[in-house]
Structures are given as structure tokens and as C-alpha cells.
Amino acid sequence: MEKTLVIFKPSAMERGYVGQILTRFQQKGLIIAGMKMMQLDENILREHYAHLVDKSFFPLLLSAMMASPVIVMCLKGKDAVNVVRLMTGATNGREALPGTIRGDFSCSNQENIIHASSSAEDAKAEIKRFFSENEIFDWMPQNLKFTYSSIEME
Secondary structure, eight states: OEEEEEEEOHHHHHHTOHHHHHHHHHHHTOEEEEEEEEOOOHHHHHHHTGGGTTSTTHHHHHHHHTSSOEEEEEEEETTHHHHHHHHHOOSSTTTSOTTSHHHHHOOOSSSOSEEEOSSHHHHHHHHHHHOOGGGSOOOOOGGGGGTSOTTTTO
16 A cells, blocks of 8 residues: 655645644545654755745745644555645645645645655655654554455455
């Protein structure tokens, strides 16, 4: 099963949306493989957003991501990266479709509630950045046979 990283950003934490969003992921059938609360600092954010450090909005991004603790989570499931990206919606909350996380909880491009890995390769690097090996659990809920067909579990 594929793994992906999700970050509940300060905008989700401060507005009290963590439980509702987590419920959506679990109802979809995604499995929590790791989860913890942490305060992000500039070093980890510069690494995580290395592709954005030269952008004019980067200082605003730093400030927004350090405004409060966040929850980082490793989810796993069949095609987890794509499933989570579809559930998350467009980066700009004003453009995200209703029914997506950002479409339902965000009206901002910056304060957009959640980060989700953009590819399987990015997910591997991001999970390694935020979790040690002993913080990721390889467990399968007993009800998984009601989430996927037997051929999808292979």
C-alpha cells in the first residue's frame, strides 16, 4: 500500500477542523500509519518548501506555518497520494470544489488548511523528513476487507 504525508496546517488547528478532516480520511478507508503534533521551525520549512524559498511570498508562508503547532500524519492506502490529493482539492481554497477539504474549509490560497504530498516520490522524502522509522506503523485494520476487494489487497 502506498503512503503519503499530510500536514494539518495552523489554519486547520486554529479553526478546529482537525477532527472533521481526520474523519473524512478514515471514512474514505485510509489508514493512519503515523501521527504526531509538532512545532515547525524555519529549518524544516526551508527544507520542506525548498522549491519556494526564492518566491516573494516565502516569508509569509514561513510565518503562517509557524503560527501554531501542526499535526503531521502518514496515511496509507491503495493509491493514497492521488486519493488524498483529490480529497484535498485545489491549493487556492476559493478555487477548490465543494466537497473537497479546501473547498469546504478554506477561502484562501495561503491559509489553505492542509498540505498533501504531490507525488509518491515526494511522499517518501516528506515522510522521512517528519518521521523516524519507529514512528511509522505497518498495521492493517481488521475491517480492511470491507474497504478493498481481495484483488486490490495484493
